[in-house]
Amino acid sequence: MSMAAARADAAELLNASYDVARAVYQDLNLAFIADWKQKTGESLTIDQSHGGSSKQARAVIDGLEADVVSMNNPLDIDAIAKAGLLPLDWQARLPNHSSPSWSPILFIVRKGNPKNIRDWDDLIKPGVQIIIPNPKTSGNGRYSYLAAWQYARSKPGGSDDTAIVFEQKLFANVPVLDTGGRGATTTFAQRELGDVLLTFENEVSLIRGEFGADKFRVVIPSLTVRADNPIALVDKVAAKKNTTKAAQAYLQFHYTRAAQEIFAKNGLRPIDAAVLKAHAAEFPAVNVFDVDQAFGGWPKAQADHFADGASFDKIIAAAHR
Amino acid sequence: MTLSHSQSAQTLPFEPLMQRNAAITEARWVRATLTAIAILFLAGFLLLPLLSVFVTALSKGIGAYFASFGSAETQAAIKLTLLAAGIAVPANLVFGLSAAWAITKFEFRGKQFLMTLIDLPFSVSPVVAGLIYILVFGAQGWAGPWFSAHDIKVVFAVPGIVLATIFVTFPFIARELIPLMQELGTDDEQAALSLGASGWQTFWHVTLPNIKWGLLYGVLLCNARAMGEFGAVSVVSGHIRGLTNTMPLHIEILYNDYQFVPAFAVASLLALLALITLAAKSLLEWRFADQLAATRRH
Amino acid sequence: MSTATVAINAAARAPKRAIPGFGTTLGFSIFYLSLIVLIPLAGVFFRASGLGLDGLWHVLSSPRVLHALSLSFVAAFIAAAINAVFGGIVAWVFVRYEFPGKRLLDAVIDLPFALPTAVAGIALTALYSPNGWIGELLTPLGIKVAYTRLGIVVALTFIGLPFIVRTVEPVLREVEKDLEEAAATLGAARWHTVSRVILPAVMPALVTGFALAFARGVGEYGSVIFIAGNFPNLTEIAPLLITIKLDEFDYQGATAIAAAMLMISFGLLLVINLLQAWARKRGGTQ
Numbered sequence: 019m020s021m022a023a024a025r026a027d028a029a030e031l032l033n034a035s036y037d038v039a040r041a042v043y044q045d046l047n048l049a050f051i052a053d054w055k056q057k058t059g060e061s062l063t064i065d066q067s068h069g070g071s072s073k074q075a076r077a078v079i080d081g082l083e084a085d086v087v088s089m090n091n092p093l094d095i096d097a098i099a100k101a102g103l104l105p106l107d108w109q110a111r112l113p114n115h116s117s118p119s120w121s122p123i124l125f126i127v128r129k130g131n132p133k134n135i136r137d138w139d140d141l142i143k144p145g146v147q148i149i150i151p152n153p154k155t156s157g158n159g160r161y162s163y164l165a166a167w168q169y170a171r172s173k174p175g176g177s178d179d180t181a182i183v184f185e186q187k188l189f190a191n192v193p194v195l196d197t198g199g200r201g202a203t204t205t206f207a208q209r210e211l212g213d214v215l216l217t218f219e220n221e222v223s224l225i226r227g228e229f230g231a232d233k234f235r236v237v238i239p240s241l242t243v244r245a246d247n248p249i250a251l252v253d254k255v256a257a258k259k260n261t262t263k264a265a266q267a268y269l270q271f272h273y274t275r276a277a278q279e280i281f282a283k284n285g286l287r288p289i290d291a292a293v294l295k296a297h298a299a300e301f302p303a304v305n306v307f308d309v310d311q312a313f314g315g316w317p318k319a320q321a322d323h324f325a326d327g328a329s330f331d332k333i334i335a336a337a338h339r
Numbered sequence: 340m341t342l343s344h345s346q347s348a349q350t351l352p353f354e355p356l357m358q359r360n361a362a363i364t365e366a367r368w369v370r371a372t373l374t375a376i377a378i379l380f381l382a383g384f385l386l387l388p389l390l391s392v393f394v395t396a397l398s399k400g401i402g403a404y405f406a407s408f409g410s411a412e413t414q415a416a417i418k419l420t421l422l423a424a425g426i427a428v429p430a431n432l433v434f435g436l437s438a439a440w441a442i443t444k445f446e447f448r449g450k451q452f453l454m455t456l457i458d459l460p461f462s463v464s465p466v467v468a469g470l471i472y473i474l475v476f477g478a479q480g481w482a483g484p485w486f487s488a489h490d491i492k493v494v495f496a497v498p499g500i501v502l503a504t505i506f507v508t509f510p511f512i513a514r515e516l517i518p519l520m521q522e523l524g525t526d527d528e529q530a531a532l533s534l535g536a537s538g539w540q541t542f543w544h545v546t547l548p549n550i551k552w553g554l555l556y557g558v559l560l561c562n563a564r565a566m567g568e569f570g571a572v573s574v575v576s577g578h579i580r581g582l583t584n585t586m587p588l589h590i591e592i593l594y595n596d597y598q599f600v601p602a603f604a605v606a607s608l609l610a611l612l613a614l615i616t617l618a619a620k621s622l623l624e625w626r627f628a629d630q631l632a633a634t635r636r637h
Numbered sequence: 638m639s640t641a642t643v644a645i646n647a648a649a650r651a652p653k654r655a656i657p658g659f660g661t662t663l664g665f666s667i668f669y670l671s672l673i674v675l676i677p678l679a680g681v682f683f684r685a686s687g688l689g690l691d692g693l694w695h696v697l698s699s700p701r702v703l704h705a706l707s708l709s710f711v712a713a714f715i716a717a718a719i720n721a722v723f724g725g726i727v728a729w730v731f732v733r734y735e736f737p738g739k740r741l742l743d744a745v746i747d748l749p750f751a752l753p754t755a756v757a758g759i760a761l762t763a764l765y766s767p768n769g770w771i772g773e774l775l776t777p778l779g780i781k782v783a784y785t786r787l788g789i790v791v792a793l794t795f796i797g798l799p800f801i802v803r804t805v806e807p808v809l810r811e812v813e814k815d816l817e818e819a820a821a822t823l824g825a826a827r828w829h830t831v832s833r834v835i836l837p838a839v840m841p842a843l844v845t846g847f848a849l850a851f852a853r854g855v856g857e858y859g860s861v862i863f864i865a866g867n868f869p870n871l872t873e874i875a876p877l878l879i880t881i882k883l884d885e886f887d888y889q890g891a892t893a894i895a896a897a898m899l900m901i902s903f904g905l906l907l908v909i910n911l912l913q914a915w916a917r918k919r920g921g922t923q
Contacts, residue, residue, distance in 0.1 A: 032579065037595060067578045068592070072884040074578075079886075080477035081487065082495040082577045097886050101479070152867055154881045194784045195867040197877070200595040209766040209783075228597035326885065331701070331869065338868045365827060370734055377730040378742070380723040384795050385745050387770060388760040392752070434669045441663035444656045451914050453667075455907040460674055461849055462902035464856030464876040465754070467681065467895040470883070474680035474892075481680070505673055514849070518804070518842065521917075522811065528656055538657035553807065560803065563751035570754060570859045587753030594759065606756040613751030614744055621740060 029264050030063045034084035036071040036157065037198060038221065039247070042284040043088075049280060050271045054264065062264060070198060071157050078103065078252060085256040085265040088249040090157040091309075092116075093316040095250050103254045117246035118272035119286040121218040122304045123158075123165050125237040126206070126225065133213045137239050138169045141214060142187035149212035150192055151202040153323075153330050157245070158199035160324060161309075162216040165243035167323070168312050172241060182333060189337035207234075218245060219301075220285035244306040247286065389610060396603035407604035415581045416589035416605070419500070423572075423585060424565035427504040431561055435512025436554075440542075443520035444528065454517070460509040468506050469574020472499055495577030500585060503571040508561045515557030516550060523549055552624070559620055563613040681899065684892040696893040701869050702878060706897065709875040712786065713854030716793035717801075721847045724801030725839075731802070732809045746802050749795050754859030761792055762864045784866035789874065792860040797850030804846035805839055812838045841913050848909040852902050 035043060047064040054062050067074065067084065075094035078084050079101040089095055092109060095116075099106045109115045127135050133146050141148055153159035163185065170176055170184035196202040199217060206215040207229040214237075217225075222236055249269055256262040271277050278288035282297045294301060313319035323329045364370070397404050407413065438457060442450060460468065476493035477483045486493055493499050527549065531541040547554075569587040576583045584592065586605055593602035685693065696702060730736075731743055749757060764771045765782040775782060782788050812835055820830040858876040866872040875898055882891035 034577075040592070040596060065582060066580045068580075069573075069578045070884070072886070076883060076886065077495060077577055080473045080479060080494065081483060083492075155884055193866065197862050197867065197880075198595070200597070201863070204594075204597075209762065210768050211766065224597065324885075326882070326887070326890070327699075334869050335701075338871055364733070373726055374730050374734055374736050376723065377727040378736075378738075381727060381742055381745070383771065384791075384798060385748055386742075387764055388757065388795065389745060389748055389752075391760045391763055391770070392756065434666060437662040437669075438666040440658060441666050445659045445663070447659075447663070451907065451910045453670075455903060455910050456670060456674065458849065458852065458906050458910070459678070459899075459903060462852035462856055462906060463678070463899065464858055464879065464895065466858050466876050466879050466883075467856070467899075470891070470895070471677035471680050474684060474888075475677050502673070506677075509673060510849075514845075518845065519807065525656060532656065541656075542658075556803070556807075560747060560750060560799070563747050567751045567753050587755065590753055591755055594755075603756075606752060609751050609753065609756075610748060613747055618744060621744065 029060060029261055030065065030259075031086060031261055031265055031268060032065045032067060032082075032084045033086045033088060033268075034067045034074045034078050034082055035088040036074060036090045036247075037068050037200060038090075038218070039088060040066065040068050041224070042281060042286060045280045045284065046272070046277055049276055050268055053271060053276070054267065060264075064268070070155065072097075072155075078255075083255050083259065084252055085259060085261050086249065086268060087252055088247060090245060090247055091160070091316060092246070092248045093320055095248055096317065098250075098252065103252050104250055105253065108250045109248065111251070112249065112269060113273055114289050115246065115248065116250055117248045117289070118277070119281040119288055120244050120246045121220045121286055122238075122242045122244055122306050123161050123216055124219050124222065124242065124304075125239060126215040126217060126222065126234050127213065127237055129233050129235065131235055131237070135214050135237055137237075138166060138184075138241075141166075141191065142184060144191075146191050146214065147193050147212040148188065148191045149194070149196075149202050149206040149215045150189075151199050152195040152197050155197040156199050156202075158202070158217060159195075161218075161243050161245045163323065163330060164309060164313060164319060165216075165239075165241070168243065168307055169239070169241050182329065185329075185333045186337045189334055192337075195334075219287070223285045238302065238304055241305050241307065244308050246308075392603050392606050392610060395599055396607045399600050403600050404604050407601035408608070410601075412581045412584070413589060413601070413605060416584045416586045417608070419497070419584065420566050420586040422497070423501050423504045424562055426501050427508055427565045428558060428562050430505055431508055431512050432554075432558060434509075435514075435516055435557060438513040439516035439520050440546075442517055443523075444525055457510050457513050460506050463506075465507065465568070465570025466574065468571035469503050471506075472502050472575050494575045495579075496583060499575035500572050500583065503575045504565050504568055507568045507571050508565045511561035511564065512554070512557035515553050515560065519550055519553040520546075555620060555623070559616050562616060566612060567609055678899070681892045681895050684888055685896040688889045688893055692889070693893050696890050697897050701873070702875075702894060704870045705873050705875040705878045706894070706901075708786070708789070708873070709855050709898070710901065712789045712874070713793055713797075713851050713857075716790050716797055716854050717847050717851035719790070719794050720797045720801045720850050721843055724798055724846065725805055725843060728802050728805040728809055731806060747799050749797075749799055754796065754857065755863070757795055758792060758860035758863030761795060761860065762788075765791060765864065783864055784872070786865075786872055788864035788866075789861050789872065792864050793854040793857060796857050796860060797854050800850040800853065801843070801846035804842045804849070808839055808842040809835075841916065844909060844913060848906055852906055855898060855902055 033043060033047070043066055047066065051062050051064060054060060067077075067082065069077070071089045071091060071094045074087070075089065075097050078087060078098050087095060087098060092115070095104075095108060096106075098104060099108055112118075125135060127133070133140070135141065135146070140146065150162050151159040153163045166185055166188050167181045170181040171178055173180070193211060194205055196205055199221065203215060203217060203221065203225055206212050207225060226234060249272055251262070251265050251269055253262070256265045273290070275290065275293060278290040278293040281288045282293055282300070285300070287301050288294050288297070309316055309319055313322070321328065365373075396407075408417075442454060473494055474480050475482050476486060476499065478487065493502070527545050528541050531545045536544070567587060569591070572585055573588055573591070576585065576588055578584060578588060578592075580592075586609055590602050590605050593605065688696065727746075731739065762783050763769050765775070765788060766772045767776045767781075767783070769783070772783060780787075782791055816834055817830050820834050821827070825833070856876055858874070858880070861874055862877060865874060867877060875894060879891045879894050882894065
């Protein structure tokens with residue numbers, strides 16, 4: 019086959035990525051392959067591997083030969099770094115802490131917003147059903163949980179203690195914990211369960227496209243979280259496969275105007291101010307916080323909230339007794 | 340044992356005609372009730388789920404259904420699934436025959452222990468079934484560094500997928516053959532051997548004809564499960580599009596992209612593959628009905 | 638006790654004409670078993686042992702883990718029991734009665750093996766969720782299936798069904814009708830014939846099928862996570878906890894739960910196999 023022949027003499031990159039980045043990378047890879055060919059004359063193949071972010075990180079640690087990883091939180095890349103496959107200071111190697119795009123968590127409600135959901139406080143009212151994927155198994159769930167926490171403690175008189183109570187009320191309204199973000203969307207859109215779905219902004223256009231544009235409405239809460247999508251070179255693998263140069267160029271390419279446009283087209287907020295401005299209609303202003311500022315970094319947030327026996331485990335046990 | 344008594348009674352040359360008479364069947368209402376229960380049970384648990392798969396697969400028309408199989412990635416997934424099943428089934432076939440022979444033709448210490456070990460893969464969670472190969476062949480595993488140094492990829496490549504498939508379908512053929520060969524006993528083999536047949540001849544001409552239906556059954560079940568396995572393969576696959584995605588993994592990807600029609604179309608193809616092999620089995624049974632009856636009377 | 642009976646048995650059967658191939662077949666079987674199953678599985682125990690006894694105890698004695706383990710085992714047991722009853726009836730009807738569509742139904746039985754578990758989970762959730770074909774009928778009656786423990790049982794029943802039907806069916810075919818006829822001519826009522834002649838003959842197969850369906854159900858993951866609510870201490874199954882621990886990069890905790898599940902399953906399967914061997918021998922000496 020021609021593909022096999024091409025593989026034999028051309029460099030081959032593998033990008034191990036999280037679940038929902040599939041569509042973005044289909045476009046972005048094609049653009050980079052063309053760009054690389056034009057600049058160097060070399061033809062390049064980029065294979066894609068997608069799965070749950072932590073699962074992908076584990077696969078790379080256990081020997082999946084990915085030259086490049088792209089995840090939906092830095093913690094999973096930290097884990098790969100701890101296994102010795104890339105330096106611990108990987109975030110400093112590329113602009114914007116190695117995150118070329120980001121997305122906020124938003125609310126999606128049903129047509130006409132029958133439960134009149136405008137902000138976080140409306141979610142904890144009795145009788146409201148919320149669809150959030152399991153924070154233990156999905157990045158989506160983790161970000162939603164942290165956003166709720168930060169909202170609750172930023173309110174006048176708010177503290178970590180009031181945040182716990184807020185989360186308990188929130189998760190008492192959650193009827194099912196799907197293991198992944200896409201599963202939660204299906205529960206909300208196809209099984210028609212729940213009044214509001216918490217998900218990333220970049221999921222909205224896909225959901226509207228697949229399940230009907232007029233069936234849902236987006237609600238932007240007064241405060242939400244900024245989910246960065248970091249990328250990194252897996253040094254050891256690239257060195258072994260002798261692909262470091264191409265892999266580095268691929269990562270740099272994420273910050274070019276062309277790539278930033280591709281992010282924007284796929285619903286991810288670009289970090290390039292000019293591109294963001296050009297797409298201002300699709301990306302309305304949001305009041306976001308950063309996990310690093312608000313929670314002292316991802317490792318601390320993980321230990322305080324999502325580790326075995328930490329806050330989330332206590333909250334979910336109390337919420338569903 | 341009760342059954343072997345009835346069996347030895349059966350080897351008498353003048354066997355009573357098997358007739359359906361009132362004494363050996365049930366009242367009409369009992370038959371109707373039992374049949375209704377069976378059909379309702381199967382409808383709720385099997386037919387409706389199957390139907391819902393086909394309904395979704397065909398929801399955008401027959402054209403969309405067939406278009407689902409057109410993508411290169413789908414075709415690569417189908418090929419990989421056939422390859423994995425094509426290796427796993429023969430491997431487990433050889434093992435199944437060998438284990439069933441050892442267990443049913445001989446008495447030895449620890450036989451029950453061995454049989455339980457053979458059953459074990461059924462009870463291992465698919466999540467763990469994949470993980471065990473990572474623990475051995477992964478970069479952090481015992482054997483991983485050695486394989487890596489010799490540039491042999493096991494996990495996150497086709498060999499790992501084949502291994503995981505072999506593991507989850509490990510007991511099927513042995514499990515199907517052991518009770519059957521226990522039933523049959525060793526008398527036929529003893530007779531053949533005393534007439535001077537070699538071990539192989541005895542196996543080919545005496546044992547194999549006796550067990551061929553059970554064997555076929557085991558192969559079909561093993562094959563169905565080999566093609567349908569999701570969890571274990573998912574752990575060792577690496578999910579590289581077009582390279583290490585099997586049909587079940589590809590279905591998950593499609594489903595997660597909200598491509599419900601292609602996802603369920605590929606799922607329906609798996610169901611059809613299972614149905615085709617079963618139809619082949621039914622056809623063979625019907626074609627060789629006389630022979631089959633003769634085998635059963637053994 | 639088991640080894641003693643086996644040894645006596647070996648002595649009793651020894652003088653028969655020697656069938657060849659014992660060394661080869663047993664040797665190959667054990668080699669293949671070790672290579673594919675035992676050595677890789679040993680890795681689970683090896684990893685888990687890194688925790689030490691205290692660490693193991695700490696993981697396994699947490700209420701959440703205990704709840705998940707008991708949920709997995711109890712739900713698998715109930716599902717296997719449902720399958721034993723209804724699967725038994727299905728096998729009986731298939732073997733003994735004729736009705737339209739029998740061939741098709743017979744062919745569909747193996748479907749739970751061929752359909753990827755995730756597809757099964759999705760299809761069952763679609764059917765049993767409140768807006769599904771079956772859920773719609775059950776919701777007015779106040780019965781909730783999807784996202785409850787009942788949903789887990791439904792998924793495991795689906796997964797385990799072929800085991801019962803396919804182990805009982807061939808044996809039921811083998812039960813000779815003339816034995817029943819004999820019983821009938823001796824004046825036995827039909828119910829007596831069934832319970833005294835047929836049931837004992839089918840029992841070993843039924844128990845085997847039950848054991849296999851049960852074992853399979855305990856570890857099932859793919860189909861259950863769609864239909865269970867996945868709430869800790871409520872609808873969270875043990876394999877999901879293993880996945881969660883893995884996602885936290887806690888291999889030791891994950892393998893500790895896996896090892897515990899393996900030990901319990903192995904123990905139960907061994908007891909069932911020994912009971913069967915014992916029943917066979919007792920039956921043989923009668």
